[in-house]
Amino acid sequence: xxxxxxxxxxxxxxxxxxPNTMKAKLNAILAAGLFLLxxxxxxxSVDSILTVVVNCYYQQKVSTAGDTIAGNVDIVRIDxxxxxxxxxxxxxxxxxxxxxxxxxxxxxxxxxxxxxxVVMDVSTYISATVDVGERLLNGQRNLAxxxxxxxxxxPITLTFNLVxxxxxxxxxxxxxxxxxxxxxxxxxxxxxxxxxxxNGSGSFNGKTAYFDGTLNLLGRTSR
Amino acid sequence: xxxxxxxxxxxxxxxxxxxxxxxxGFRPTADTSHRASAPPSRNDPPxxxxxxxxxxxxxxxxxxxxxxxxxxxxxxxxxxxxxxDWIASRIADLNALAWYDDDDSLHRILAELxxxxxxxxxxxxxxxxxxGSRDAIPRLEQLAAQSRDPKxxxxxxxxxAYLKRPTLLEKLDTPPESGE
Numbered sequence: 001x002x003x004x005x006x007x008x009x010x011x012x013x014x015x016x017x018x019p020n021t022m023k024a025k026l027n028a029i030l031a032a033g034l035f036l037l038x039x040x041x042x043x044x045s046v047d048s049i050l051t052v053v054v055n056c057y058y059q060q061k062v063s064t065a066g067d068t069i070a071g072n073v074d075i076v077r078i079d080x081x082x083x084x085x086x087x088x089x090x091x092x093x094x095x096x097x098x099x100x101x102x103x104x105x106x107x108x109x110x111x112x113x114x115x116x117x118v119v120m121d122v123s124t125y126i127s128a129t130v131d132v133g134e135r136l137l138n139g140q141r142n143l144a145x146x147x148x149x150x151x152x153x154x155p156i157t158l159t160f161n162l163v164x165x166x167x168x169x170x171x172x173x174x175x176x177x178x179x180x181x182x183x184x185x186x187x188x189x190x191x192x193x194x195x196x197x198x199n200g201s202g203s204f205n206g207k208t209a210y211f212d213g214t215l216n217l218l219g220r221t222s223r
Numbered sequence: 224x225x226x227x228x229x230x231x232x233x234x235x236x237x238x239x240x241x242x243x244x245x246x247x248g249f250r251p252t253a254d255t256s257h258r259a260s261a262p263p264s265r266n267d268p269p270x271x272x273x274x275x276x277x278x279x280x281x282x283x284x285x286x287x288x289x290x291x292x293x294x295x296x297x298x299x300x301x302x303x304x305x306x307x308d309w310i311a312s313r314i315a316d317l318n319a320l321a322w323y324d325d326d327d328s329l330h331r332i333l334a335e336l337x338x339x340x341x342x343x344x345x346x347x348x349x350x351x352x353x354x355g356s357r358d359a360i361p362r363l364e365q366l367a368a369q370s371r372d373p374k375x376x377x378x379x380x381x382x383x384a385y386l387k388r389p390t391l392l393e394k395l396d397t398p399p400e401s402g403e
Contacts, residue, residue: 049318051353056391077388079355081322085392100322114319164395180308191311205395216349218318220311 050103054078054213058204129157146188148179167202192219294338314346321350333362
């Protein structure tokens with residue numbers, strides 16, 4: 001069972017039935033909200049496909065015999081596709097084949113299909129903190145033409161909040177952004193490629209676990 | 224036209240054909256038939272004919288296994304503006320393939336491990352890891368044995384080591400041993 005969930009930017013198309021009295025109040029709230037909106041960062045991040053390649057270390061066995069303690073540490077690999085299967089198992093949902101994990105610019109994580117249509121918002125179970133405000137910028141961006149060739153460095157944190165897998169991994173995302181000249185319609189094709197070496201701790205199947213690996217971002221959008 | 228001129232023209236034409244064929248390097252044309260069955264992607268590469276022969280990156284030649292499709296060669300010259308866009312598009316395609324579980328997708332990823340472009344090779348290796356199948360290990364081992372680049376060998380052996388590890392799901396499905 002799975003349903004299409006609209007991303008916040010696309011939710012205005014959702015069909016809602018709201019009484020007229022409520023509509024006026026809603027409009028007032030929305031109008032007030034516009035004034036309260038914080039200034040958007042200059043850099044509009046790209047929604048990216050998130051791949052996780054992580055090793056998970058945990059204590060498999062400990063035994064004591066006299067003065068000797070012996071232990072075994074087990075290593076398992078965790079990747080994005082396994083996270084998708086784990087999500088399906090734990091949430092009792094079904095995702096169509098070829099679905100991907102997408103990290104939105106606001107840190108939310110979505111399951112999207114191959115055409116980037118959102119299948120499910122899984123931010124409750126996998127979420128990221130992308131510290132755009134702390135971004136270090138290397139390279140050039142033309143604010144008028146939106147042409148860009150930059151390498152950006154910023155902290156990233158990914159949190160797993162599943163029954164079998166709990167924990168947080170952190171690292172510095174090194175992101176390359178290139179945007180060419182606007183096309184005849186005025187849109188720039190932006191390519192993003194990012195890689196972060198991460199580590200962290202948490203639990204796997206109820207046991208203390210340590211993680212290391214990489215997070216990769218790949219985005220391509222027209223803006 | 225005097226006979227001497229005709230001979231010169233014929234000779235020149237033959238030489239031109241020979242130069243063209245040598246310049247083209249007798250490279251086999253890419254097998255793009257499998258692209259028809261490709262899973263949907265937002266960034267399908269453009270179906271344009273080869274604009275001009277593209278430059279190959281110098282490196283050790285690799286034997287391409289017959290059971291894998293041929294890697295897709297770049298259709299644009301390396302110094303053209305379309306070339307970088309094509310590479311980005313191919314990288315996105317390989318990344319999209321990695322999220323499937325079928326043999327065809329894996330074979331198409333593995334094929335690109337012997338692509339002449341290092342960017343595509345790297346993307347194919349990343350896609351192989353993300354695909355997560357141990358079926359990729361023999362091909363990775365074969366390439367690691369053939370490679371003369373220590374960096375590439377390390378990347379391939381790291382990928383093999385990662386894929387050989389048990390997965391999170393396999394561990395969850397395994398009943399706990401006594402004494403754990």
